[in-house]
Amino acid sequence: MSSxxxxxxxxxxxxxxxKGDNVFLTGSAGSGKSYLLKQFLKDRDQKSFPIVASTGxxxxxxxxxxxxSFFGLGILEGGxxxxxDRALKNKRIIxxxxxxxxxxxxxxxxxxxxxxxxxxxxARKVRGNSTPWGGLRVIAVxxxxxxxxxxxxxxxxxxxxxxxxxxMSQFQPVILTQIMRTRDPLFLEVLNHVREGRVTDQVKSFxxxxxxxxxxxxxxxxxxxxxxxxxxxxxxxLDAIESKSQTYTTEYKGNEAEIEKFKKxxxxxxxxxxxxxxxxxx
Numbered sequence: 001m002s003s004x005x006x007x008x009x010x011x012x013x014x015x016x017x018x019k020g021d022n023v024f025l026t027g028s029a030g031s032g033k034s035y036l037l038k039q040f041l042k043d044r045d046q047k048s049f050p051i052v053a054s055t056g057x058x059x060x061x062x063x064x065x066x067x068x069s070f071f072g073l074g075i076l077e078g079g080x081x082x083x084x085d086r087a088l089k090n091k092r093i094i095x096x097x098x099x100x101x102x103x104x105x106x107x108x109x110x111x112x113x114x115x116x117x118x119x120x121x122x123a124r125k126v127r128g129n130s131t132p133w134g135g136l137r138v139i140a141v142x143x144x145x146x147x148x149x150x151x152x153x154x155x156x157x158x159x160x161x162x163x164x165x166x167x168m169s170q171f172q173p174v175i176l177t178q179i180m181r182t183r184d185p186l187f188l189e190v191l192n193h194v195r196e197g198r199v200t201d202q203v204k205s206f207x208x209x210x211x212x213x214x215x216x217x218x219x220x221x222x223x224x225x226x227x228x229x230x231x232x233x234x235x236x237x238l239d240a241i242e243s244k245s246q247t248y249t250t251e252y253k254g255n256e257a258e259i260e261k262f263k264k265x266x267x268x269x270x271x272x273x274x275x276x277x278x279x280x281x282x
Contacts, residue, residue: 010036013174017139022132024108024171025141028195030181033141036174037104040139048101049137054110055150067105070096071119075261080118087122097126102137109142112149113163120165132168140171145195235273243276 017040052070072087087093127134148157190206224230252259
């Protein structure tokens with residue numbers, strides 16, 4: 001696809017991206033951030049300008065790797081300085097960061113300021129360059145009104161833009177305002193209210209009109225907001241199957257402290273109960 005197919009807002013954004021500065025590309029859902037990024041990257045070598053994502057799931061979607069693995073952050077064990085020291089001894093990290101021209105950080109809103117700052121320090125030290133990110137070009141993509149940083153151990157949201165690293169990076173903003181995903185003006189208005197956290201009468205009415213009660217024999221996918229509700233529903237459906245149940249106990253091997261940390265952050269149960277005929281999703 002040629003850049004002629006970009007809307008005027010995206011076209012302006014592409015011009016900024018081509019200049020060579022660090023860029024923060026943002027806009028609400030459906031504004032075409034990913035499409036614009038594809039246009040910018042289409043003639044670039046993925047090894048010299050890779051895409052990294054804030055989570056493993058996001059990395060799979062964009063065909064890249066995680067931000068943490070790219071910069072050698074791991075789980076920041078021992079804190080920022082210990083993480084920096086480890087990265088400076090890792091030959092693969094050193095080779096990768098020295099040979100990379102730039103990096104696209106997808107879903108940047110999910111990265112805390114502390115994590116972004118640690119990565120910046122690693123890039124600067126490894127590349128032996130005192131400029132921000134050691135001269136590595138950074139294109140940060142995301143929407144701070146959609147996904148906050150994930151840290152179960154902090155009561156505050158550690159927004160990246162509140163950390164000194166954000167101003168230091170001197171991001172040139174590219175803000176996409178034209179929604180490409182839908183042309184329904186009412187839907188767009190409601191989406192923008194939700195994005196800004198405003199529950200107006202219009203929002204309530206619009207959403208409530210679309211609520212329907214599923215039929216008792218509904219067989220489709222159900223979404224729940226909490227893990228325990230998922231578990232209750234799954235056990236209820238499992239009970240309805242008349243075949244004999246089989247129980248499999250989860251086994252863990254490795255460092256005890258790391259196992260405990262893993263258990264806190266993973267949805268894996270201590271016991272998995274299955275029956276012949278049960279639906280299983282991997």
